[in-house]
Amino acid sequence: MLNTKPQEIGFVKQTREFIASVDGLPSARINDLVENEQGVRGLVSALSKNSVEIWLLDEGNVQPGQSFKSTNTRLTVPLGNFLLGRAVNPLGVAIDGRPPFAKTEQTQIAELDGPAPGINARRFIDRQLETGITIVDSLIPIGKGQRELVLGDARSGKQDFLIDIIINQREKDVICIFAAIGKPLAEVRNIIDTLKFNKALEYTVIVATASSDPAPLIFITPQTAFTIAEYFQKQGKDVLIILDDLANHAKIYREIALLGSRSPGKESYPGDIFYQHSHLLERAGNFKPEAGGGSITALPAIEFNLNDFTTFIPTNVMSMTDGHLLFKSEYYRQGQRPAIDLSLSVSRVGQQTKSNLANLMATRVKQVLARSAQLESVSRFAFELPFATQLILKQKDMFTELKNQAPLTLISTQVQLILMALPFTNMMQDKDKLYIRRYKDLIVKAFTEDVELSAFATSILNLATDDELINQLNINPVMKKLDQIMAGKPITKKV
């Protein structure tokens, strides 16, 4: 008898766009990979009594009567350090125009939809992810292993903010993964070029699907991104993963589910839309050495209409993340960068990652901002305000200028603390926001590049309280150097 390995086969009964119903494949499981004669791959997505539902991952002309054979594999992606600096699609195929990946023995393969680690594998989030952006690092800090939602309306600068965070991770030993979910091709190209130009591509992996790709392929983009993130995390590395954007992902899943005759729920989304996002985001966290060490910090992004704040998907994802940053296009148009609404943004976990000094400084700043919000309404009715009230309003204006940060700029933690403390110093008593606007970049440059001032900036990290910091800024002789630099003296750069 001829010895031949049996394969399982199914015949297409019905096709709807990218969904095929197949008769056969007796022992198919969910997420098994099948392939037809033309090489079109399909993913088993549902099993019913008489048929198997397959999502088509490749473009191809699939007709009723055609056959799909089981490949005896599940949907996997190749993993390795070769992914760094490359852009791939969710099946691990390079899409950046450079040579394809060579399969070697070092190439690992992992399933896309792995379970999230349990509680025992996780540890307390106690390290800050330094974004290099003052308003975030000082007032809405993000911890390594945290999930922080970035949401806002269109044209509010969310993507620029996320790209800046990636660029600011240079020399911080953080691997970045950017998942572009169903973005226009031109946008994906722009992201790759921006990162390459700013030398951020060498520690970044881009997982991208274009809006023209099959919907099932777009749907699995964040799963691939997380699988790649877990590969690096298990090597003990800190990983930052950005999902841009989950609202698009939800819409794609809705389209697939409606075509697959699933019953629609709220806003016509399928009933398991919450699970699809939650089991994805649960894969982020800070992990114990036994689970590989390292961390995965997730920044999912959602674009939505700010007039309707309480739509389904944003509220869902807000409930499964550890905070959110709200961007407003109104602030963006006024020139505020990043256009974050501080009063509506929160980080539930970030405080525990900061030093006592940083927490006290942040509290002080927030108190001023809160107090000024109360006083502003009163101030409209008074001709002459008391000095204390004027001071608070002036400090608030200074903070508004200080938290503005141009794109593609990085401000270190110590310089951020100094900037936050400046409005409370004697030096700024007779200054206003125009002074800050004029000299802020020079102040940052002075504390970063000048030999004496940068050493002073490093030393303030050892201080315990905000009062000590303000005191140091008032009395330390080194501050005279700052006055001289403001007056025009050149910076003495570090050798």
Place this chain on the structure above:
Amino acid sequence: MDTNLFELILSDSYIKNQAEKRILALKNYILGGIFIDSKEKKLKEAATDNPKLDLWINSIDKKVLSKITPQNIYSTFEVLEKEIKAIEPLILYLPYELPDEEVAQIGTKLRADYGKKFLMEITIDPSLIAGCALSFRGIYKDYSVKQKITDNKQEILAAFRQYVKH
């Protein structure tokens, strides 16, 4: 179900497609006989363009056909169609078209082993080169030369390299 009619349809028809065509042709023939002209029973006239089908229809015993009346024709054929549809055929992938005699030989053997209701589907796939592949109830087995070449690709290439060296 009229067992005689069902057995008649399956009698020397081993391919599912052929069985379905026979049911359709017979149904149209009888309907034509009922509705075109009830007085002139045109049982002897050809109902299809296919000479084989005509031959088969003309060979049917009139006693069997007389049991089909205008009252039961639709229900009878509905049941027949359902029965044929429910049969899971063995799909045979062949590199060339087989003559009818060989198909009948294969069909007879299969029916002897697996029952009278056994049917096949034949798909011609020249890329198999030689041999055949089978598919039944979702299990696919490939006995073709193409699969053998694929399975032993490395050995064949090594042999060729040896040959080229010498």
